[in-house]
Structures are given as structure tokens and as C-alpha cells.
Amino acid sequence: MDDVFKALADPTRRDLLDELFREDGQTLSALEARFAMTRFGIAKHLRLLEDAGLVVTRRRGREKLHFLNPVPIRLVHDRWVSKYAEPWAAALSDLKSRLESPMEKIFEIYIKTTPERLWEAITNSDIRSNYQFGNTFEADWKPGGRFVMRNVLADEPLGDGEILEVDPPRRLVQTMRALWGEDVKAEGASTITWEIDPVGDSCHLTVTHSGLREGANEQLYGGWPMILSGLKTWLETGQKLTTPGSLMYT
Numbered sequence: 571m572d573d574v575f576k577a578l579a580d581p582t583r584r585d586l587l588d589e590l591f592r593e594d595g596q597t598l599s600a601l602e603a604r605f606a607m608t609r610f611g612i613a614k615h616l617r618l619l620e621d622a623g624l625v626v627t628r629r630r631g632r633e634k635l636h637f638l639n640p641v642p643i644r645l646v647h648d649r650w651v652s653k654y655a656e657p658w659a660a661a662l663s664d665l666k667s668r669l670e671s672p673m674e675k676i677f678e679i680y681i682k683t684t685p686e687r688l689w690e691a692i693t694n695s696d697i698r699s700n701y702q703f704g705n706t707f708e709a710d711w712k713p714g715g716r717f718v719m720r721n722v723l724a725d726e727p728l729g730d731g732e733i734l735e736v737d738p739p740r741r742l743v744q745t746m747r748a749l750w751g752e753d754v755k756a757e758g759a760s761t762i763t764w765e766i767d768p769v770g771d772s773c774h775l776t777v778t779h780s781g782l783r784e785g786a787n788e789q790l791y792g793g794w795p796m797i798l799s800g801l802k803t804w805l806e807t808g809q810k811l812t813t814p815g816s817l818m819y820t
Contacts, residue, residue, distance in 0.1 A: 574642045597636070598636070674781070688739065740765070754790060
């Protein structure tokens with residue numbers, strides 16, 4: 571968290587995050603045009619934000635795009651904000667949930683665990699219910715397999731989809747169609763990609779939620795920071811993470 575606080579301490583870096591909040595997935599040239607600063611200066615600030623995990627980059631052809639990653643801010647919220655001032659935590663959660671994406675959202679987190687244990691936590695329904703709002707999964711984890719997401723508080727399934735790729739314990743790709751309301755049903759199917767990279771005694775987990783239309787309903791992707799924070803807490807401490815914002819999904 572020291573890197574996160576250090577990155578947020580600079581007003582230019584905060585302005586860059588605001589700019590990515592306004593329009594995610596921008597190139598260095600696009601960001602440079604909005605600041606009275608040299609290209610080198612903007613690139614240096616972006617590197618510090620990337621090192622802190624607040625910005626994620628992806629290449630699209632010859633372009634390098636920069637995406638806002640709200641997971642570290644969620645962890646700051648869980649560790650430092652919620653226990654001191656619940657209204658502030660609610661406001662921060664609302665800020666996160668208002669993120670808009672033209673095509674995809676990318677979320678990253680580091681978890682002190684093994685790839686095998688992390689894979690199990692993603693694919694085991696009983697474990698997953700501990701950090702994903704009590705939801706369970708009936709899934710056939712192989713290409714072409716189907717899965718259905720349920721919750722004891724709902725009579726009908728909350729979602730379903732198809733498994734596209736399975737490479738344990740490194741990569742899982744699946745489609746997802748939300749069914750918990752008519753508004754999200756209208757969004758159709760999107761794609762969720764889980765990528766696990768071992769780093770020392772930890773794992774670097776990247777979740778990419780793609781296939782979203784521009785202005786997609788925030789309910790489709792707004793819960794990811796809470797889910798990943800809960801996953802990290804469960805694997806590292808064995809405890810469930812309870813936040814005020816998570817209650818709206820149960």
C-alpha cells in the first residue's frame with residue numbers, strides 16, 4: 571500500500587487517474603494532449619501509477635492503452651476507510667462503480683498463495699461462495715462446458731455462460747450472461763478471462779472483463795474489486811471480507 575499512497579500523493583498522477591476515469595483505455599499521446607507537460611513527464615507518472623497497480627496497460631496492435639485499475643483503491647478502502655468513516659467508504663465505492671468502459675475492464679491483484687490453490691478458489695463452488703456474495707456455481711470446467719450461477723436468496727439463476735478455455739492453473743476464459751434483472755439481461759453475454767502468473771511466493775491475478783458495449787450497465791463489472799479483495803482476504807487469512815457495498819449483491 572505504500573506505493574499506492576505515494577502514487578496518489580502527486581496531483582498530476584491523481585489528474586491522470588481522473589482522466590482515465592473519464593475515458594478508460596487511452597494512449598500516451600491522448601493523455602499527453604490533455605496536460606501541459608512533456609511526453610517524458612507523462613510517461614514517468616504513468617510508470618509510477620503502473621508500478622503501484624493503479625494503471626494497467628495492454629497493447630492493441632501498435633498502440634499501448636492505459637486502463638484504470640480500481641482494485642488497489644478498493645483495498646485502501648477496506649483497510650483504512652470503512653472502519654473509520656462508513657459514509658466515506660460508501661462514497662468511494664460509488665466512485666468505483668461509476669467506471670465506464672467502451673470495450674473492457676481490467677483488474678489486477680497480488681495474492682500470497684500458490685497457483686494451484688488460487689485456481690481451486692476460482693473453480694470450486696463452495697470456496698467461491700465465501701468471497702462472491704454467497705453465489706454458487708454448477709460448472710463443467712472444460713471447453714464447451716456450461717455453468718450456472720445461483721444464490722440461495724434468488725429463485726431463478728443469476729447468470730449462465732460457456733467455458734471457452736481451460737489451462738489449469740494458469741488461464742480460464744468463460745462467457746457470462748447476467749440474469750438477475752431485465753436491465754442486465756438486455757446487455758447480452760460478455761467474456762471473463764482469469765490469468766494467473768506466479769511471482770515468488772505469490773500470484774499475480776488479472777481478470778479481464780471484455781465484450782462490454784460502450785456504456786454497459788455497471789452491475790456487470792462493478793463488483794469485481796470487492797470480489798477480488800474478498801478472494802485475497804479468504805486465501806491469505808481464511809476469513810470472509812464483509813463490506814457495506816457487498817450487501818447490495820446478496
